Amino acid sequence: xxxxxxxxxxxxxxxxxxxxxxxxxxxxxxxxxxxxxxxxxxxxxxxxxxxxxxxxxxxxxxxxxxxxxxxxxxxxxxxxxxxxxxxxxxxxxxxxxxxxxxxxxxxxxxxxxxxxxxxxxxxxxxxxxxxxxxxxxxxxxxxxxxxxxxxxxxxxxxxxxxxxxxxxxxxxxxxxxxxxxxxxxxxxxxxxxxxxxxxxxxxxxxxxxxxxxxxxxxxxxxxxxxxxxxxxxxxxxxxxxxxxxxxxxxxxxxxxxxxxxxxxxxxxxxxxxxxxxxxx
Numbered sequence: 001x002x003x004x005x006x007x008x009x010x011x012x013x014x015x016x017x018x019x020x021x022x023x024x025x026x027x028x029x030x031x032x033x034x035x036x037x038x039x040x041x042x043x044x045x046x047x048x049x050x051x052x053x054x055x056x057x058x059x060x061x062x063x064x065x066x067x068x069x070x071x072x073x074x075x076x077x078x079x080x081x082x083x084x085x086x087x088x089x090x091x092x093x094x095x096x097x098x099x100x101x102x103x104x105x106x107x108x109x110x111x112x113x114x115x116x117x118x119x120x121x122x123x124x125x126x127x128x129x130x131x132x133x134x135x136x137x138x139x140x141x142x143x144x145x146x147x148x149x150x151x152x153x154x155x156x157x158x159x160x161x162x163x164x165x166x167x168x169x170x171x172x173x174x175x176x177x178x179x180x181x182x183x184x185x186x187x188x189x190x191x192x193x194x195x196x197x198x199x200x201x202x203x204x205x206x207x208x209x210x211x212x213x214x215x216x217x218x219x220x221x222x223x224x225x226x227x228x229x230x231x232x233x234x235x236x237x238x239x240x241x242x243x244x245x246x247x248x249x250x251x252x253x254x255x256x257x258x259x260x261x262x263x264x265x266x267x268x269x270x271x272x273x274x275x276x277x278x279x280x
Contacts, residue, residue, distance in 0.1 A: 002106070003028050005069075005084040007091045009048030009113060009187065011057045018110050019063060022085055026065040028077060029055055030095060034070040039094055045187060074099040087112050113187045125254065130272045132250070136166065137228065137274045141252050144230050147173050152180050153204060160207035160229045162215055162222055162246075169220050172210035208237040212244050222246060228274075238263040250274050 004022050007030040008015055019027065029051045036042045049057075051068040058066045069077045074095060078084060083104040086092050089112070096105060140161060147159035151173045159173040205213075208229060215222050223245035231253045233241060238260035241249065248270040264271055 001025070001081055002083045002085055003078070003081045005078070005086050005092065005096070006030065006112070007032065007089055008051075008054050008058075009045055011054060011061070014110070014112055016061060018087065018108070018112060019058070023063065025085065026067065026081075027058065027063055028084070029066065029068045030092065031068050031070040034072070035091075035095065038071065038098070039091060041091060047187060071095050071099045075103075078103040089113070125273060130270070131275050132272055133275050137250050137272075140168070140228050141230065141250070141274055144171070144228060145252075147171060148207075148230050150175075151207075152176060156231070158207045158229065158231045160211045160227055162211050163226045163228060164224070169218075169225070170211040170214040172207045172214060174204045174207045175210065176204045206234065206237050208233055209240055212240060226250060233260050233264075235260040235263060242267040242269060248272060252276075 002022075003026045004019065005028040006018075009032065031051045032042045032045075032048055033050050042048070055066045055068055067077070078096075078100045081103075083106055084096070085106050085108060086096070087110050088107050096103065140163070144159035144161055147161075148157040151157040151159075153174055153176065157173065159171070161168050161171040163169065208227060211227065212222060224247050225245070226248040227241060227246050228250045230251070232251045233249065242263060246269060249264060250272045252274050261271065
């Protein structure tokens with residue numbers, strides 16, 4: 001007898017289709033709440049429901065044999081089966097390798113969730129960084145902080161505005177495709193990445209890119225304009241800003257990928273940190 005072993009943070013159509021294929025086999029669910037003690041990625045996946053709740057949902061969907069298995073009991077639970085059918089998933093592999101290394105595994109190449117997070121770690125501000133407490137910059141970044149809250153991205157909410165001669169010509173936040181519900185359905189491909197890994201892996205259009213697209217749609221040139229961003233641009237956006245002719249980048253928070261800074265500096269784009277106002 002075989003069994004299905006999987007990490008299922010949410011139940012969606014892809015999950016049900018996968019499980020229906022192996023409906024004659026018992027389902028062993030990774031206990032994500034207990035697993036947080038040994039795997040930090042489970043802590044990051046804040047959309048995930050507790051495994052017992054997932055088990056109730058699957059039972060309601062007609063799956064009769066569903067068991068939640070804590071990692072400490074994984075060896076005992078899996079020893080009852082000749083093999084486990086598992087989706088290709090590095091979290092599943094982590095627990096099998098660490099707690100049931102001898103079990104036979106049959107991996108299925110199926111997409112149930114993203115399996116590849118950029119850290120918000122900020123490098124120290126360079127000693128030669130130009131800074132400002134300009135009232136316009138402070139007010140606009142306060143507005144952008146509110147704009148960023150419109151983003152569905154629980155990990156990184158960012159907003160940007162393009163400005164010419166003190167007039168905002170475009171304002172945007174990061175949003176996801178193919179729908180705003182993409183993160184809820186499959187998770188974020190960045191949720192299992194650490195600082196500096198896979199900078200080009202994401203399902204969103206970044207705030208800077210959407211702001212530039214808005215200007216293009218309106219037929220407004222961005223040559224010589226300023227851009228204000230709540231967080232320092234990523235490398236991909238830095239390249240876009242250079243080609244769009246952005247003259248100055250005003251930002252409030254730093255970013256961990258400093259090659260973006262080199263891209264902007266080498267193109268002659270001025271970088272300005274907007275300091276928070278000192279409390280009175």
